[in-house]
Amino acid sequence: MQLEKDKYELTPEEIRENLREVHANVAAACERVHRNPAEVTLCAVSKLKSVNDIEVAMAAGQHLFGENYVQEITAKYAELGDRAEWHMIGHLQRNKVKYIIDKVTLIHSVDSLELAAEIEKQAAKHDKVMDILLEVNIAGEESKWGFTAEETLPMAEKIGALPHVHVRGLMTSAPYTEDAETNRIHFRNLKTLQDHLKVAGYPGVDADILSMGMTADYTVAVEEGATMIRVGTGIFGKRDYDK
Numbered sequence: 001m002q003l004e005k006d007k008y009e010l011t012p013e014e015i016r017e018n019l020r021e022v023h024a025n026v027a028a029a030c031e032r033v034h035r036n037p038a039e040v041t042l043c044a045v046s047k048l049k050s051v052n053d054i055e056v057a058m059a060a061g062q063h064l065f066g067e068n069y070v071q072e073i074t075a076k077y078a079e080l081g082d083r084a085e086w087h088m089i090g091h092l093q094r095n096k097v098k099y100i101i102d103k104v105t106l107i108h109s110v111d112s113l114e115l116a117a118e119i120e121k122q123a124a125k126h127d128k129v130m131d132i133l134l135e136v137n138i139a140g141e142e143s144k145w146g147f148t149a150e151e152t153l154p155m156a157e158k159i160g161a162l163p164h165v166h167v168r169g170l171m172t173s174a175p176y177t178e179d180a181e182t183n184r185i186h187f188r189n190l191k192t193l194q195d196h197l198k199v200a201g202y203p204g205v206d207a208d209i210l211s212m213g214m215t216a217d218y219t220v221a222v223e224e225g226a227t228m229i230r231v232g233t234g235i236f237g238k239r240d241y242d243k
């Protein structure tokens, strides 16, 4: 898979300016709620964007990139390797775990026990412990992947018991919205679930990462306790889904 220049590709200066703006917005959001901006990690979502765009962001100090498609991770990893850090943030099919297990440092989108069991199997083969997040469908949307809020704690206990899987926290993709404020309640609910998970203290579970907030709503997510935000369009511009 070769990702060439696309019709929405931004100039290097635009990408650099966008990164500065995201960091400034995160800092301002942190200040509003008295958080330390160092608690918030920016995962730059580079799906459907070129290696060239990623290199521009890397030169501007961005180290962590989130990808949705296994094929794209393997192609980009072949070019950039561990010079960048890669997270899998998209829906992952069990039969594709083996292609990314040695390339990504965190899988955000674990949404079934079967997927976790496959990650266990592949991680064991590589003699590593894979960090994962449980994806939670916190707004209860019909069409979304993820565990319900009620399933999340029992699942965390089961998945945490897998010796080569380390549950680091929770992730959600809040509903698409034009008004970020409407997602505040969902972010708050996920944060509460995260707090309950911490208190539960299950073996193999450290609920230190809360992955929530995208371009449209990351400042609200930060105000509500996100420790990792996933921003794509706000850094690299629109994606070309027709290529």
Ligand SMILES: *Cc1c(COP(=O)(O)O)cnc(C)c1O
Binding pocket: 045, 047, 068, 089, 090, 173, 214, 215, 216, 230, 231, 232, 233, 234
């Ligand atoms: C594409 C994607 C993002 C980034 O979305 P933007 O609106 O472009 O910031 C974040 N998280 C997930 C799971 C995604 O698939």
